[in-house]
Amino acid sequence: MLSERRLEVLRAIVQDYVGTEEPVGSKALTERHSLGVSPATVRNDMAVLEDEGFIAQPHTSAGRIPTDKGYRLFVDRLAGVKPLSSPERRAIQNFLDGAVDLDDVVGRTVRLLAQLTRQVAVVQYPSLTRSTVRHVELLSLAPARLMLVLITDTGRVEQRMIDCPAPFGDTSLADLRARLNSRVVGRRFADVPRLVQDLPESFETEDRGTVSTVLSVLLETLVEETEERLIIGGTSNLTRFGHDFPVMIRPVLEALEEQVVLLKLLGEATDSGMTVRIGHENAHEGLNATSVVAVGYGSGDEAVAKLGVVGPTRMDYPGTMGAVRAVARYVGQILADS
Amino acid sequence: MLSERRLEVLRAIVQDYVGTEEPVGSKALTERHSLGVSPATVRNDMAVLEDEGFIAQPHTSAGRIPTDKGYRLFVDRLAGVKPLSSPERRAIQNFLDGAVDLDDVVGRTVRLLAQLTRQVAVVQYPSLTRSTVRHVELLSLAPARLMLVLITDTGRVEQRMIDCPAPFGDTSLADLRARLNSRVVGRRFADVPRLVQDLPESFETEDRGTVSTVLSVLLETLVEETEERLIIGGTSNLTRFGHDFPVMIRPVLEALEEQVVLLKLLGEATDSGMTVRIGHENAHEGLNATSVVAVGYGSGDEAVAKLGVVGPTRMDYPGTMGAVRAVARYVGQILADS
DNA sequence: CCTGGCACTCTGTGCGTTCGAGTGCCAGCA
């Protein structure tokens, strides 16, 4: 087991390296941190830390830099989550309060997060899987053409065109609209299929085809829109990556363009707690030099989606985690209020 | 006036430089292009071209590279628009035909354009300014809470919550919905304010407040949503920028994050023809090392929005212009069909 | 007006040297 002081040395190394972006040596460490021991002692500790795989030297006769394993230990045991200053909190609140609709909330969130952490921000739209139906509307656009509009309790609106197999009268339409709503409003998506299953039977034979079509489009929409959407921002912060950013940036940009990769990235985050994936812990190899800090957010107690940031493994973990957590909370509040 | 051969030399320089990304010298030029003259002659021509400002040397005793002015001349007089190969056309059509809704069309378009040109693609959503109203729907969510849904002929759907000053009966609601639609369906946005102006007067006194509120929200939506949205893709292609990409990429990424800048960029494109802005011709100075190729697209004869690509000034103009034009045409077709 | 020749001017590269930061190890001390 590592002694207390050795952990302290590791912490100092991480902090210095994050700050200076240069390998840190034993002498510099003792000067900048009051460890109470001499450089020689620190050197011994460093040798041990290196044996254990927490730090590494880029080359002999250079200082040490933390490994992924070192950052992991740092995050797990040596660092807390740094709370934001109250001006920062106020800024967040002010910024998010100005949002007018869901798109705006998400858009503002991503910009805010990018600015606050000076890294790439990723925000997932509130998921529909746990959403409930607020309203289903049917409009007649032409004799045999309908539009279906689905409104969820998270404020999302989806619409679909429907070509009916047969003309559909206005009274039938009103009837279907009313019955549909009485059955599904307030219900969860997952329950809807069961609830509307027997609807066609209660209609005249001539209308059944259309009713079935409408229902199948509705169910399809529910499933399709369960697929998550997300939005990213702050990509210009990638230039902060460090001196080797030219080689790093390419795979990262590529990864960021793949929605699938990003969704998986956020998806890996466990339910409500904050998740930190460091370097090679990320499955996608384009992101092996990055860390991902993600957390769920939601209007109630349940997380409806995730948000987070992607940055170099050499990042300010306490600060980033603090910002991510704070933003998630405020967004949750905003969603709950609307 | 520049002689025919000098223009030919300029063309050769542009082509070689675009291909090799290295300053091109007189000897290499005569070897790779059959100009029918000796290197010495080419050198003289180059000196003239340099005096006129079409080419420049990074330093004495290096080859020449085209200036913005040189590219401008190249685009205007020396190069045509390279049509796509028929496999490429087929690929475009297949790819775009699979789209299910407007979001999907735009999303596919941006990916397609990025892939085809290997540059950053920007696609603006079809504008609402010239759009017409397909349908306005009013839903009652609570006694004094309505939802307004606006559907346009380009397939866009916008919704707004409305808090009414007083409860609004179902019959009044149906009445308003019917009258509203009879007046505005098929009309252009710009005409709507005039057409609904006197609507409140025809309602009972108690409902007038609500009707006015609804109308004001509708008009507001029309104005607000006239603001353009756009989407970008292919940012990882920025790494193709060349050896000096580390310094160039930062301001470009920053510019790409500003929707306003991008909108202006596309907006500068004149109505229907293709626009090429080269280097310093771009107002935004972060984009002084990039060229923008943009063109309008639309379902009919009128352009409803723009799309284009952003890349290094050192780009394959004929190929890029060909791809941009082709994609715009196909998207126009898709929109017209739906 | 074109061409070949020639002197000149750069940059990029390879090489050797030096400098300095940082290490590992060891002997001594508490």
Next chain:
DNA sequence: TGCTGGCACTCGAACGCACAGAGTGCCAGG
């Protein structure tokens, strides 16, 4: 057993230098 100071060693970064190569400008001649 653990800390400390000292010392030799290593290796990369920086510098100077010479050299090759590509490219130019200019000039005299066809």
